[in-house]
Amino acid sequence: MFDLQDLYQEIIIDHSKRPRNFGPLEGANRHAEGDNPLCGDQIKVHLIVDGDTVRDVRFEGRGCAISTASASVMTDTIKGKPVAEVKALFEQFHRLVMGEEEPGSDVLEVDRLGAFAGVRDYPMRVKCATLCWHTMNAALEGQDDPISTE
Amino acid sequence: MNVATEHRPAPRLDLERIQADFPILSEQIYGKRLVFLDSAASAQKPRQVIDAERMVYEREYANIHRGVYYLSQRATDAFEAARETTRAFLNARDVREIVFLRGATEGVNLVAYSWGLDNLKAGDAIVLSTIEHHSNIVPWQLLRDRLGFEIRVAPVDEEGQIDMAAYRGLLDERVKLVAMTHCANSIGTVTPIREIARLAKEQGAVVLVDGAQAAPHLPIDVQEIGCDFYVFSGHKTYGPSGAGALYGRGELLDAMPPWQGGGEMITRVTFEKSRFHEVPHKFEAGTPNIAGTIALGVALDYITGLGHEAILAHEHDLLDYAMARLGEINSLRVIGTAREKAAIVSFTLGDIHPHDVGTILDREGIAVRVGHHCAQPTMDRFDLPATVRASFGIYNTREDVDALHDGLRKTLEIFA
Numbered sequence: 001m002f003d004l005q006d007l008y009q010e011i012i013i014d015h016s017k018r019p020r021n022f023g024p025l026e027g028a029n030r031h032a033e034g035d036n037p038l039c040g041d042q043i044k045v046h047l048i049v050d051g052d053t054v055r056d057v058r059f060e061g062r063g064c065a066i067s068t069a070s071a072s073v074m075t076d077t078i079k080g081k082p083v084a085e086v087k088a089l090f091e092q093f094h095r096l097v098m099g100e101e102e103p104g105s106d107v108l109e110v111d112r113l114g115a116f117a118g119v120r121d122y123p124m125r126v127k128c129a130t131l132c133w134h135t136m137n138a139a140l141e142g143q144d145d146p147i148s149t150e
Numbered sequence: 151m152n153v154a155t156e157h158r159p160a161p162r163l164d165l166e167r168i169q170a171d172f173p174i175l176s177e178q179i180y181g182k183r184l185v186f187l188d189s190a191a192s193a194q195k196p197r198q199v200i201d202a203e204r205m206v207y208e209r210e211y212a213n214i215h216r217g218v219y220y221l222s223q224r225a226t227d228a229f230e231a232a233r234e235t236t237r238a239f240l241n242a243r244d245v246r247e248i249v250f251l252r253g254a255t256e257g258v259n260l261v262a263y264s265w266g267l268d269n270l271k272a273g274d275a276i277v278l279s280t281i282e283h284h285s286n287i288v289p290w291q292l293l294r295d296r297l298g299f300e301i302r303v304a305p306v307d308e309e310g311q312i313d314m315a316a317y318r319g320l321l322d323e324r325v326k327l328v329a330m331t332h333c334a335n336s337i338g339t340v341t342p343i344r345e346i347a348r349l350a351k352e353q354g355a356v357v358l359v360d361g362a363q364a365a366p367h368l369p370i371d372v373q374e375i376g377c378d379f380y381v382f383s384g385h386k387t388y389g390p391s392g393a394g395a396l397y398g399r400g401e402l403l404d405a406m407p408p409w410q411g412g413g414e415m416i417t418r419v420t421f422e423k424s425r426f427h428e429v430p431h432k433f434e435a436g437t438p439n440i441a442g443t444i445a446l447g448v449a450l451d452y453i454t455g456l457g458h459e460a461i462l463a464h465e466h467d468l469l470d471y472a473m474a475r476l477g478e479i480n481s482l483r484v485i486g487t488a489r490e491k492a493a494i495v496s497f498t499l500g501d502i503h504p505h506d507v508g509t510i511l512d513r514e515g516i517a518v519r520v521g522h523h524c525a526q527p528t529m530d531r532f533d534l535p536a537t538v539r540a541s542f543g544i545y546n547t548r549e550d551v552d553a554l555h556d557g558l559r560k561t562l563e564i565f566a
Binding site for chain 2 (some may be wrong): 004007008013017038041042062063064065066068122124125128
């Protein structure tokens with residue numbers, strides 16, 4: 001039996017109600033938009049990439065608690081990190097919510113991304129957690145077309 | 151509550167018997183009783199329908215309209231009997247006016263590509279409404295992009311009712327088609343479809359009615375409505391998925407070209423030319439959903455057997471009770487409060503996203519639909535990305551409403 005508290009952990013509720021790094025980003029040089037056609041949610045991710053580093057990141061849009069909290073935690077986590085590390089985190093986060101990797105004492109746990117491990121028991125909600133990451137990745141890659149989770 | 155009349159008591163549904171007819175209702179979800187509140191997306195099936203489909207495969211299956219042998223004749227007879235059942239269900243004049251298809255979506259597409267390609271052109275206009283399902287929007291957009299006609303949209307008021315004055319204003323001599331829902335799947339509005347059709351006819355427009363959501367709830371009389379086309383899906387009327395019907399007025403169907411070509415719909419084929427069957431077979435290319443269509447007839451008989459009056463009384467009671475119980479929750483906002491409404495309640499719960507509500511209710515064994523309900527223009531009208539939708543059917547009870555109420559309270563606690 002899955003416990004709802006595993007999904008809606010305090011940190012997720014907190015970030016969904018008070019998302020960090022929310023709003024437009026002045027001076028952003030990378031943007032991408034993501035859509036989740038299942039729920040109609042949309043997200044915009046703005047980045048300032050300076051050389052090999054994500055100098056700043058903010059997001060806009062409305063979504064469910066999982067997607068908003070995920071975007072909030074993601075922006076907190078990747079800000080100031082080298083692009084290569086951000087991409088590695090994306091891969092790792094993806095494996096985590098797909099249930100292919102356990103939350104451990106590594107960087108995921110430290111950066112509170114491990115809180116999203118509970119999503120793996122809710123297959124319909126995995127896309128909610130990963131939409132912001134896909135969108136951020138598209139912004140890094142400089143793709144202009146909207147990203148879809150479908 | 152009961153309005154006693156001098157003549158006879160109001161008809162009532164035997165809920166215990168109905169619930170016993172639906173095997174899935176005894177399923178446990180996460181160890182809890184299933185509370186199924188998503189019949190508007192697709193209704194559950196009674197034992198009679200399930201048995202009918204199995205019976206076809208076990209006892210009388212063969213391809214129809216082809217074989218000279220006993221089984222083929224039996225399957226053909228059962229298939230054609232379902233056509234007569236469907237005719238009676240819609241009160242069409244002639245059984246030839248019933249075309250069997252996969253469902254309402256295919257019906258709209260058939261009309262768009264068979265009637266529409268021949269009868270719509272640049273300079274013409276068609277009228278839809280804000281509260282259409284995507285299936286009655288997108289086929290027309292695809293055709294518009296090819297032919298260049300104009301799509302006009304009849305707006306709805308704050309209650310989700312068609313603004314009839316605005317609708318009248320859209321009708322002029324350029325309007326060749328009005329395609330409108332009988333009952334909005336997203337918010338439950340029952341439209342004044344007779345008046346809509348009458349006004350359209352005054353302008354000489356052809357009228358298509360999307361009855362996918364109306365068919366399980368309302369008595370339907372295509373002659374009384376005065377429409378030219380009426381489409382519905384079996385899976386929403388307690389029948390199988392992949393079986394549905396299009397009603398088309400005889401003269402129109404006769405004049406329309408075939409849509410899909412293939413077997414069954416022809417009388418003679420050479421490489422120079424093919425001759426087509428009469429309606430409705432002209433529109434039924436290929437082997438249809440034989441068992442599903444036969445079972446669709448059984449589903450319609452099931453509804454008719456319960457009686458529309460009793461179904462309406464039951465669903466109105468559930469709707470009133472749901473509005474009262476959900477009204478106890480301060481942060482709950484109901485979207486769509488039309489005076490004429492089916493037992494569909496679309497709502498938002500404070501700032502909590504419908505997907506989160508849906509996930510928490512799911513763990514309580516309660517199945518609701520969350521999202522845009524394939525009606526994004528309706529969501530845009532109310533400036534919402536999504537709602538939670540609880541939709542009720544013949545097997546739902548006041549206890550189901552109570553369970554929903556309690557589940558929503560729990561959701562509020564988690565997000566407190």
